[in-house]
Amino acid sequence: MRNIWTIAEKEFKSIFHNAIAYVFGVVMFLSLGIYFMILLQYGMQTQTYVPDMRVLLDWVLFPIFFFGVPVLTMRSISDENRTGTLELILTAPVRDVELIIGKWLGIFLFFLCSLALTLLYPILLNFLVEPGIDFSALSAVYIGLILAVGAMTAVGVLISALFKNPIASLLASLGAILLMWIIASPASNTTGFLSDLLKYLSLPEHYYGSFYYGSVSLSSVIFFISLTVFALFLGARVIESRRWK
Amino acid sequence: MIKVENLTKYYGQNCAVKELTFHAEKGEVLGFLGPNGAGKTTTMRILTGYMPPTSGKVTIGGYDVIDQSLEVRRIVGYLPESVPLYPDMRVNEYLRYMGKLHQVDRLDERVAEVIEKVNIADRAHSFISKLSKGMRQRVGLAQALIHDPEVLILDEPTIGLDPAQIIEVRKLIEEIGKEKTVLLSTHILSEAQQICDRVLIINRGQLVAEDTPEALQKRLTGTQKVTVHLAGDPTPATEILRGLADVLRVEINDQNRIVLESSGETDIRPKVIASLTAANLEILEVYAETASLEDIFLQLVQEEETEKQAQPELEAALEAEAHSSQEQSEQGGENHA
Numbered sequence: 001m002r003n004i005w006t007i008a009e010k011e012f013k014s015i016f017h018n019a020i021a022y023v024f025g026v027v028m029f030l031s032l033g034i035y036f037m038i039l040l041q042y043g044m045q046t047q048t049y050v051p052d053m054r055v056l057l058d059w060v061l062f063p064i065f066f067f068g069v070p071v072l073t074m075r076s077i078s079d080e081n082r083t084g085t086l087e088l089i090l091t092a093p094v095r096d097v098e099l100i101i102g103k104w105l106g107i108f109l110f111f112l113c114s115l116a117l118t119l120l121y122p123i124l125l126n127f128l129v130e131p132g133i134d135f136s137a138l139s140a141v142y143i144g145l146i147l148a149v150g151a152m153t154a155v156g157v158l159i160s161a162l163f164k165n166p167i168a169s170l171l172a173s174l175g176a177i178l179l180m181w182i183i184a185s186p187a188s189n190t191t192g193f194l195s196d197l198l199k200y201l202s203l204p205e206h207y208y209g210s211f212y213y214g215s216v217s218l219s220s221v222i223f224f225i226s227l228t229v230f231a232l233f234l235g236a237r238v239i240e241s242r243r244w245k
Numbered sequence: 246m247i248k249v250e251n252l253t254k255y256y257g258q259n260c261a262v263k264e265l266t267f268h269a270e271k272g273e274v275l276g277f278l279g280p281n282g283a284g285k286t287t288t289m290r291i292l293t294g295y296m297p298p299t300s301g302k303v304t305i306g307g308y309d310v311i312d313q314s315l316e317v318r319r320i321v322g323y324l325p326e327s328v329p330l331y332p333d334m335r336v337n338e339y340l341r342y343m344g345k346l347h348q349v350d351r352l353d354e355r356v357a358e359v360i361e362k363v364n365i366a367d368r369a370h371s372f373i374s375k376l377s378k379g380m381r382q383r384v385g386l387a388q389a390l391i392h393d394p395e396v397l398i399l400d401e402p403t404i405g406l407d408p409a410q411i412i413e414v415r416k417l418i419e420e421i422g423k424e425k426t427v428l429l430s431t432h433i434l435s436e437a438q439q440i441c442d443r444v445l446i447i448n449r450g451q452l453v454a455e456d457t458p459e460a461l462q463k464r465l466t467g468t469q470k471v472t473v474h475l476a477g478d479p480t481p482a483t484e485i486l487r488g489l490a491d492v493l494r495v496e497i498n499d500q501n502r503i504v505l506e507s508s509g510e511t512d513i514r515p516k517v518i519a520s521l522t523a524a525n526l527e528i529l530e531v532y533a534e535t536a537s538l539e540d541i542f543l544q545l546v547q548e549e550e551t552e553k554q555a556q557p558e559l560e561a562a563l564e565a566e567a568h569s570s571q572e573q574s575e576q577g578g579e580n581h582a
Contacts, residue, residue: 002345003345093315095315
């Protein structure tokens with residue numbers, strides 16, 4: 001168990017060792033800041049419009065994580081594989097599961113910290129708007145975001161375990177997340193078991209279906225958590241299968 | 246300490262290791278000698294628990310490498326050929342990380358100890374990307390030692406180092422080899438000769454020879470070659486030397502020295518010196534060449550090659566015979582009819 005934390009700590013620190021973390025941070029806060037300003041100005045002009053935090057989170061944060069998750073997860077196992085350090089880890093008394101979970105946890109914690117920093121905006125907004133914003137609805141949004149990011153990160157780490165080349169991992173993760181995004185579109189106007197299945201697998205259905213509107217729906221929570229667990233479990237299997245090659 | 250029985254490994258259709266059997270005692274330094282592609286790295290990866298064998302049984306310290314993989318990994322220290330490291334970490338950071346993964350107690354103490362041991366204390370705070378190859382090798386060795394393993398497995402530990410660094414690493418390995426079991430692979434034969442207690446020669450995944458370096462030399466050198474450098478014209482000396490017992494050949498090489506080959510039963514040098522001095526010839530140098538491991542190695546590998554080549558020829562010859570005897574009996578049958 002300690003190994004998970006050791007690996008997570010190292011992964012978290014290594015994100016800051018190169019430019020990726022800083023570029024991610026700059027892009028995120030720059031775009032949030034600009035958009036926030038636009039929101040406020042629009043609100044001031046029209047007088048009837050109350051700036052809504054969710055618009056900020058939706059239009060800015062989701063695309064950022066859409067790209068950010070693959071970018072940060074692409075090197076997590078691909079790099080270790082490429083440089084040969086994976087051989088060292090796999091010949092240390094570390095279980096394959098511990099490796100995958102540790103990698104995931106380190107990256108997830110980074111995203112958690114960035115999300116925590118975005119709380120700056122709701123807090124600011126609270127003082128600017130009368131009578132203040134609805135924090136309980138907002139917390140549902142944040143819970144949804146955290147769960148979604150956790151699941152996407154797990155998928156990213158799984159894909160990173162599949163490829164030796166980090167760019168391949170990047171593209172495959174982008175593709176996978178895109179797939180999860182649009183998977184329900186053929187089912188938008190249909191009914192029946194298959195369309196229900198597709199709707200259940202789709203990310204926006206879960207996010208917008210519940211969290212966005214302030215409710216924390218159990219089925220969506222379970223969806224994200226099981227996706228995370230499933231992806232990590234598969235990732236451990238992939239690493240195990242590498243040994244047999 | 247290490248027991249390998251009938252180890253076989255296939256990569257798909259390709260057989261990398263075939264029915265390899267050997268063992269290593271505690272405190273032994275065992276050398277793996279073989280050309281590139283012989284199966285040394287594959288064997289080491291199986292021993293370290295990185296990959297499972299296709300068949301065969303491997304135990305280290307009594308633990309089976311498949312069933313008790315975690316225990317095996319706890320007592321084995323491994324340094325792969327490519328010496329993989331994290332360039333964005335500092336040396337002590339990296340060693341602490343590997344130490345934690347190996348669940349080392351008294352981590353800070355151990356890291357300091359191991360840094361001292363590989364003599365890298367002055368660069369302990371540098372980033373690994375800034376280190377030279379020799380230093381990186383030492384960091385890799387430190388990583389292999391951090392959890393004080395009973396068995397050390399080193400894949401080509403001196404590859405790519407300059408001569409001074411090679412000497413350092415060899416000294417280190419010799420020191421470590423006094424207390425621990427070391428298995429190292431190399432294709433530098435003099436290295437195997439110097440530091441290994443026993444040598445395993447592997448070619449194409451199979452064990453070709455196994456013995457101490459001295460015994461291998463004795464086994465495979467039939468003859469002793471002696472070179473004599475005389476002050477004057479060597480021609481009259483050749484007759485004298487040809488007359489000595491046990492001498493097989495006497496020649497004069499292009500450097501005007503006499504090269505003689507004896508049957509090797511006894512050291513011919515004293516007799517050579519005595520007979521030449523008795524003939525009042527001035528001797529400048531007399532030295533014997535023992536076949537180095539290089540010669541033994543090439544000889545063994547060549548023997549195997551010729552065997553392998555002979556095989557299809559043998560089979561073809563047998564077939565031809567079978568054919569001709571068949572024809573004969575047919576003809577005989579026809580004749581009878």
